[in-house]
Amino acid sequence: MSNEVIIDILKKSDALLEGHFLLSSGKHSNRYVQCAKVLRYPEYAKKVLSFVVEKVKDLDIDLVVGPAMGGVIVSYEIGRQLGKEAIFTERVDNVMALRRGFKIKKDAKILITEDVVTTGKSTLEVKELLESMGGDVIGVACIVDRTSSDIGIPIYSAIELDIKVYDKEDCPLCKENMPIEKPGSRKI
Known part of the structure; x- marks a missing residue:
C-alpha cells in the first residue's frame, strides 16, 4: 500500500524526472527523483516521511542530522514526528x-x-564527520533508497526504486549524445 501512495505523491509533485542526469557521485542516470519537489508541500512531506518514521520509531535515537541541502527538510520533519532534535550539516569549501x-x-x-x-x-x-565528533550513527532514513549495493549502515526508506546508474564511459545516453542535466546540489 505505501509504495502506491509514495509513487502517487512523487508523480503529483513532478518529482520523478526522465532524461539524462549527472548525479552528485559523478555517475549518470536515465531517471532522477527530485525530492525537493515533494518537500515543497508540507502535507506531502508529512505523509511520505510518516512511512519512514513508522520504521524508525522504536530505535534508540537521540539526534536527527540531515546534510544540506536534501536532508534539511527531511531531518526537520522526521525530528518533528519523532519529537527529537533535528540539525543539519553543510559544505564548507566542498567538505561536509x-x-x-x-x-x-x-x-x-x-x-x-x-x-x-x-x-x-x-x-x-556525514557519518564519518559525526563519528569523528563522538557520535554513534545508527542508520540513515530517506524518502527514496536507490542503492544497488550495501553502504554499511541500515537504510530506512519510504520506498526503494531500481533506477539504472552508469559510469560516464559506459553511459548509453552519452553515446546517443543526449543532453545532460545536473539537478543535484553538490559541486562535482
Whole structure:
C-alpha cells in the first residue's frame, strides 16, 4: 500500500524526472527523483516521511542530522514526528561540516536523514564527520533508497526504486549524445 501512495505523491509533485542526469557521485542516470519537489508541500512531506518514521520509531535515537541541502527538510520533519532534535550539516569549501553552533554529544545515537540515497557517498561523508565528533550513527532514513549495493549502515526508506546508474564511459545516453542535466546540489 505505501509504495502506491509514495509513487502517487512523487508523480503529483513532478518529482520523478526522465532524461539524462549527472548525479552528485559523478555517475549518470536515465531517471532522477527530485525530492525537493515533494518537500515543497508540507502535507506531502508529512505523509511520505510518516512511512519512514513508522520504521524508525522504536530505535534508540537521540539526534536527527540531515546534510544540506536534501536532508534539511527531511531531518526537520522526521525530528518533528519523532519529537527529537533535528540539525543539519553543510559544505564548507566542498567538505561536509557542522556549523551554526550545533554540537554532537559523545555517544549520541544519531539517525542521518537524506532525501535520496544512491551511492551513499554523502551519507558516509556525514557519518564519518559525526563519528569523528563522538557520535554513534545508527542508520540513515530517506524518502527514496536507490542503492544497488550495501553502504554499511541500515537504510530506512519510504520506498526503494531500481533506477539504472552508469559510469560516464559506459553511459548509453552519452553515446546517443543526449543532453545532460545536473539537478543535484553538490559541486562535482
